[in-house]
Amino acid sequence: MIIGGGEVATRKLTTLLDAGVECRVIAPVLHKELAQLVDDHSLVYESRPFEASDLDQVNLVIAATDDEEVNREIHRLAIEGGVWINAVDDMDHSTAIFPSIVNRDPVTVAISTAGYSPTLARRLRARIETILSSSVGRLAVYMGERRATVKRQLADPTSRRVFWDSVLDGSIPDLVGAGRLDEADEAFEISMRGAQVSERRGLVSLVGAGPGNPDLLTLKALECLQRADVVYYDNLISDEVLDRIRRDARRVYVGKRRGLEGMAQSLINDMLINDAQDGLRVVRLKGGDPLVFGRGGEELEALKSTGIHVEVVPGVTAALGSAAFAGIPLTHRDTAQSVRFITAQLSNENSDIDWAELAREKQTLVVYMGLAELPTLTRKLVEHGMDEAMPIAVISRASYPDQTLVIGILSDIDERVKSEAVTGPTTIILGEVVGMGSVASKDN
Numbered sequence: 001m002i003i004g005g006g007e008v009a010t011r012k013l014t015t016l017l018d019a020g021v022e023c024r025v026i027a028p029v030l031h032k033e034l035a036q037l038v039d040d041h042s043l044v045y046e047s048r049p050f051e052a053s054d055l056d057q058v059n060l061v062i063a064a065t066d067d068e069e070v071n072r073e074i075h076r077l078a079i080e081g082g083v084w085i086n087a088v089d090d091m092d093h094s095t096a097i098f099p100s101i102v103n104r105d106p107v108t109v110a111i112s113t114a115g116y117s118p119t120l121a122r123r124l125r126a127r128i129e130t131i132l133s134s135s136v137g138r139l140a141v142y143m144g145e146r147r148a149t150v151k152r153q154l155a156d157p158t159s160r161r162v163f164w165d166s167v168l169d170g171s172i173p174d175l176v177g178a179g180r181l182d183e184a185d186e187a188f189e190i191s192m193r194g195a196q197v198s199e200r201r202g203l204v205s206l207v208g209a210g211p212g213n214p215d216l217l218t219l220k221a222l223e224c225l226q227r228a229d230v231v232y233y234d235n236l237i238s239d240e241v242l243d244r245i246r247r248d249a250r251r252v253y254v255g256k257r258r259g260l261e262g263m264a265q266s267l268i269n270d271m272l273i274n275d276a277q278d279g280l281r282v283v284r285l286k287g288g289d290p291l292v293f294g295r296g297g298e299e300l301e302a303l304k305s306t307g308i309h310v311e312v313v314p315g316v317t318a319a320l321g322s323a324a325f326a327g328i329p330l331t332h333r334d335t336a337q338s339v340r341f342i343t344a345q346l347s348n349e350n351s352d353i354d355w356a357e358l359a360r361e362k363q364t365l366v367v368y369m370g371l372a373e374l375p376t377l378t379r380k381l382v383e384h385g386m387d388e389a390m391p392i393a394v395i396s397r398a399s400y401p402d403q404t405l406v407i408g409i410l411s412d413i414d415e416r417v418k419s420e421a422v423t424g425p426t427t428i429i430l431g432e433v434v435g436m437g438s439v440a441s442k443d444n
């Protein structure tokens with residue numbers, strides 16, 4: 001029931017008619033466009049003011065008169081009669097609101113800010129419009145028509161989900177979008193045969209979670225998290241990244257807590273392999289990039305040796321996340337032609353670190369896991385010829401809201417870090433480029 005005959009009533013009526021709702025209109029006079037709508041859809045229209053009995057047999061009433069008192073009266077009666085009410089632009093007197101809609105029939109996306117900001121809802125809607133192809137509705141119908149067949153042919157729900165994901169990842173959406181249905185059916189048949197053969201053959205994705213901020217996850221990483229049946233994750237994975245994991249997925253923490261022994265690598269490998277052999281989609285989620293200082297290589301080797309499907313999804317490694325936050329270029333035409341990522345048991349006198357090589361000019365050093373070893377690092381580098389005035393940056397919790405940056409030179413960085421009470425995880429960047437940090441951030 002639409003009460004009101006102006007522009008706002010016209011807008012609401014249009015939305016309701018688009019959704020296939022049966023509508024009636026009451027208003028002393030009608031806006032021209034509204035009259036046209038009433039005509040076009042042969043709607044019931046009564047040309048008179050609102051009466052209490054108008055709410056009989058009604059599910060939803062739109063109070064769109066320009067008289068606030070009448071709108072309040074409609075609200076009172078609607079509440080009394082248990083009728084949903086939308087009072088235009090009046091959240092306090094509405095029990096129903098109109099979300100912004102992206103309509104790709106039968107796919108509908110509704111965006112609601114619970115009435116707080118229609119402008120924000122419109123913006124979000126515009127963004128969703130751009131990422132939802134116009135053929136997504138057709139795709140939904142295509143998939144819907146084949147659900148029963150897939151259910152018959154793949155007994156296991158996990159296999160079905162994996163199959164449907166593979167359909168969406170392959171050429172079928174494009175073929176359906178282009179109306180090439182014969183080719184889509186052919187691709188569908190091939191996927192189905194493959195799914196039946198490998199119904200119980202899982203996949204392990206070795207996924208880089210980046211330095212902590214979920215915005216730095218790659219799209220592929222996000223996709224893996226959304227599809228996972230089980231996620232094995234490390235210590236440095238932030239809660240915000242964990243929040244991106246599919247809700248029904250099992251989560252297994254396999255990291256090392258400070259000062260405690262972590263789970264044996266062989267045990268982690270076994271768990272990954274067992275789950276994959278059970279046909280699950282397994283994600284091994286590691287901080288930064290999985291193949292940088294994270295024993296990802298060992299896991300990869302162990303998995304490959306069993307013949308399980310493995311994929312590696314790269315992540316933003318701490319060196320890059322830290323440099324970006326600090327605005328430090330890692331290479332520079334004049335001062336750093338190469339960059340080294342290092343980590344080492346620096347204080348171990350027997351380790352075979354080539355200090356002279358590290359102290360060489362015109363390169364940038366990035367040290368992972370180096371905070372505790374900072375005094376050794378600076379002492380050894382100076383002993384091997386590095387200038388005491390070489391700039392050095394200590395970056396902690398890069399990409400987190402409480403990230404910190406301490407800049408100094410080799411001879412004073414230890415003091416500075418102590419006075420700032422820096423906490424990990426921390427990455428150290430060393431070289432002439434550090435001096436350019438502030439300049440780079442300004443230019444950005």
Ligand SMILES: C[S@@+](CC[C@H](N)C(=O)[O-])C[C@H]1O[C@@H](n2cnc3c(N)ncnc32)[C@H](O)[C@@H]1O
Binds near residue numbers: 291292316395428
């Ligand atoms: C075991 S390593 C793993 C590195 C990881 N695979 C990568 O690519 O970043 C852990 C070290 O990464 C660095 N790190 C990880 N996250 C960081 C962050 N948000 N800010 C600064 N350093 C970080 C620290 O040096 C930490 O000790």
